[in-house]
Amino acid sequence: MQLQLISLVLIFLHSMEYIDTQQASRIRRHRKLHPGVSHGCQGGCATCSDYNGCLSCKPRLFFFLERDGMRQTGVCLSSCPSGYYGTRSPDINKCTKCKADCDACFNRNFCTKCKAGFYLHMGRCLDVCPDGFEPNEQYMECTAIVHCEVGEWSQWSPCSKRGKTCGFKRGEESRTRETLRIPSASGDTCPATKEKRKCVVQRRRCRKGERKGGGERKRRPNKEENKEENRESRQEERDTDNREESENKNKTEHRRRKAQIKQRVSTAGSTVQ
Structure with a gap:
């Protein structure tokens, strides 16, 4: 029994020695090649x-x-x-x-960042942006040109003068509209977003304690402001009187001409008879 065990051990050791020899031989051959x-x-x-x-x-x-x-x-x-x-x-x-003009790329045909002096556009590096695009110096990209867009006009504000809505006949009213899209550097600029125009209302006296402009309490005017308001009021009255007088003259002249035409027609009819 012991002889059999000794024989197995010797066979195992011999096998291990053979394997190590083969591995060393392969390593030597690999190093030569x-x-x-x-x-x-x-x-x-x-x-x-x-x-x-x-x-x-x-x-x-x-x-x-x-x-x-x-x-x-x-x-x-x-x-x-x-x-x-x-x-x-x-x-x-x-x-x-990557390509020569490309600083970073996804593949050979698609650049993600260009070298200095070039602008990125749809995966390509260009020295001049195509039509409809403008160079963005911050990101070195070709970006689409954006034109200004504005909204609809608001309603005209109440007729007012110096923040008041009473005590005058001729004033001013305004309206506004919002900017919906800000233009880019090469885009069309925005039109006016505020407008003012003259307005005429039926004059009424301001009630005691009436608020100025619908919010703040009316400030007591000084002498100069009173003089200016009185001067403007007198001028408005003169303008109104002149306009009414002119209208009355026109009406009188119109009636006179109408009467003359009627008389001429009547005279012509009598002559024919």
Whole structure:
């Protein structure tokens, strides 16, 4: 029984020695075919070289050649640096350089950031933006030209004068509208958003304690303001009198001419008879 156990142990040891010999032989043959290549690498490398760095990468990592003067060293990265985009294939995942005018890209045909002096437009880098677009210097992109848009006019405000809605005959009313869209640098500018016009109302005296402008209590006017208001009131009265007198003259002249025409017609009829 003991002899059988000793025989099994010797066979096992001999087998282990044979396996180690075969592995050492394969390593020696690999080193002869690939001098300087190692499988015990760090930094995500699958294979590496003392002089050239990474030669291949572990799954899902991108192979990238870092340039140091005339020397290039391979590294394995989880994402490609600026100016490069990642490509995957069954053989190797690697970082490929973007176009010359592109500072960052999604693939060879789609840029996401342009180099200085170029404007990004639909994945391309342009030195001049196309029609309908303008250069955005802040983001270095071609953005659509935006024209101003305004809303509808509001209703005219009550006729007022110096913030009051009483004590005058001729005043001023106003209306406004909102700016719905602010124009871009090259867009059409906004039209006026405020308008004023003269207005005429039936004059009425302000009641005692009547609020000014519908909100604040009426301020007691000073002498100069009273003089100005009295002067304007007298002028308004003169204008009204002149206008009424002119209208009366026109009416009288119209009646006179009408009577003359009637008389001429009557005279012509008598002559014919």
